Amino acid sequence: MQLTSQSNLTKQTKKITNVNSALAAATCALLGSASVVQAEESVWEMDTALLYYGETDRVTAVEGVFSAKKDFGDEHVFSGKLVLDTLTGASATGAVSQPNAQTFTRPSGKGQYEINGGDVPLDDTFKDTRLQLEAQWTQPLWDDMRGSAGVHFSKEYDYLSVAVNGSLARDFNQKNTTISAGVSLAFDTIDPEGGRPVAFSEMVVNQGQFANDQAYQVAFDATRQKDSDDKNTIDLMFGVTQVINRRMLMQFNYGYSTSDGYHTDPFKVLSIVNDQGVTQSLVHEDRPTERTRHSFYWQTKYALDSGVADISYRYATDDWDINSHTIDSRLRFNISDNTYIQPHFRYYQQGAAEFYQPFLMEGSMLPTFASADYRLGEMTAYTVGLKYGMKMPSGNEWAFRLEYYQQDPKNAGFDEPGVLQQLDLYPSVKAVIAQISYSF
Amino acid sequence: MLKKVRIMLVFILFAYLAGCANLGVKPWERDLLAKDEMALDAEGNDLGLDDHIYFSKEATSGGRAFAGGGCGCN
Numbered sequence: 001m002q003l004t005s006q007s008n009l010t011k012q013t014k015k016i017t018n019v020n021s022a023l024a025a026a027t028c029a030l031l032g033s034a035s036v037v038q039a040e041e042s043v044w045e046m047d048t049a050l051l052y053y054g055e056t057d058r059v060t061a062v063e064g065v066f067s068a069k070k071d072f073g074d075e076h077v078f079s080g081k082l083v084l085d086t087l088t089g090a091s092a093t094g095a096v097s098q099p100n101a102q103t104f105t106r107p108s109g110k111g112q113y114e115i116n117g118g119d120v121p122l123d124d125t126f127k128d129t130r131l132q133l134e135a136q137w138t139q140p141l142w143d144d145m146r147g148s149a150g151v152h153f154s155k156e157y158d159y160l161s162v163a164v165n166g167s168l169a170r171d172f173n174q175k176n177t178t179i180s181a182g183v184s185l186a187f188d189t190i191d192p193e194g195g196r197p198v199a200f201s202e203m204v205v206n207q208g209q210f211a212n213d214q215a216y217q218v219a220f221d222a223t224r225q226k227d228s229d230d231k232n233t234i235d236l237m238f239g240v241t242q243v244i245n246r247r248m249l250m251q252f253n254y255g256y257s258t259s260d261g262y263h264t265d266p267f268k269v270l271s272i273v274n275d276q277g278v279t280q281s282l283v284h285e286d287r288p289t290e291r292t293r294h295s296f297y298w299q300t301k302y303a304l305d306s307g308v309a310d311i312s313y314r315y316a317t318d319d320w321d322i323n324s325h326t327i328d329s330r331l332r333f334n335i336s337d338n339t340y341i342q343p344h345f346r347y348y349q350q351g352a353a354e355f356y357q358p359f360l361m362e363g364s365m366l367p368t369f370a371s372a373d374y375r376l377g378e379m380t381a382y383t384v385g386l387k388y389g390m391k392m393p394s395g396n397e398w399a400f401r402l403e404y405y406q407q408d409p410k411n412a413g414f415d416e417p418g419v420l421q422q423l424d425l426y427p428s429v430k431a432v433i434a435q436i437s438y439s440f
Numbered sequence: 441m442l443k444k445v446r447i448m449l450v451f452i453l454f455a456y457l458a459g460c461a462n463l464g465v466k467p468w469e470r471d472l473l474a475k476d477e478m479a480l481d482a483e484g485n486d487l488g489l490d491d492h493i494y495f496s497k498e499a500t501s502g503g504r505a506f507a508g509g510g511c512g513c514n
Contacts, residue, residue: 049485053493063492065485081488165506176464184506235506241480243464247472251480255502297503299480303472314503324500332477350499376499387486401486407497433493437485 195224231261277418
């Protein structure tokens, strides 16, 4: 965790555009009088980015970010962020592929869709727009201590998240060591289209068995809870940042997160198959209402003669039994004084949640919790990418990033009966990430 | 057993903090560390966008920053 400190006098000096106030500051310094606060006031630093994320045959997202930061003098820093994203496309339902076509009811209960034999069941009705706003204030408090407080707001069609955070950081050893502690409280509310499914209720598929539409609607409504639900999250984070030498900086964070409330994905189902692997019915998933997570994060930055090496490792574990390892590295090479390229490589590996099941067997007892969401299953993923940045004579900067992300879900040791052996139950997900950034 | 592990951990932590006293640089040696690209939160928008992607697609989040809450992203 890092409070935006770094007391970069060089950075501030660069940004001072008001020549008069700079001269005034210089005069004050020469005359030995107290420094003028306005003299340290920097201009707004604006960062904008437009990101495209596109999966093959699945989700497409476009996300725009506008962030602004200003030092009002003496390290009293305000930063704000506005994010707008849109999402369309298809998302895996959790149901297994079958040799024959399958019919599903849309989450809203209005309409159906068909999946061809051999194809992964995807619900192609996802469409959402999300607005996110953030504001953060950081300032020195006393004795090398800094404080920071912020708010976070995110709203999409069926989901609202509001969070507040606060943290303290203290410098030691001539600012070579920084220790920090922070807390974040998040309050989420979900009100999904069509209502929240009743746990393990069977998906109602209208195949002509209902006398009329009203009879179908009554059967569908019986699988739904109408009111909204919520989830509260408390995050604690403790960090140590250490300057190792003139070139190297190191950070270690421990994060603790506990959440209470609705963790289920209302759009995910499980197939109930017979001993031949043929789907007999579909039931809605159910996840525990509590989750406690721990993360251990280590990051090192190393200044090369013409660039920067940035390497991080994260180990995460939780009481859902999901353990993960993440290695992330960015290597910046300065091509000239104003241009650079930056290869990016990330590797991720996670184990399956204890309640993850790719399908349920007919005739066996229903588990307390179950989800076939592949994101809770065993998987590896990697990202490879390249960024090119160029600084204009004005000091403004353009950057272009192109990356490839692939997820490879794995069988976490489940036997596959009958026809399921011939089908791909763990298909890879492939995505392209493209981003344009402009800082001014 | 648990008590021994705790004592060991506390010992390691203090050894680490004591070791930190010998690490670091003098204020006039911060030329490289003061560069924009050496800040731990450099490229903040990239990191935020990546966090959002991986939060939506993987079971683990956080580490660098707070893990919880956010959005109902699919």
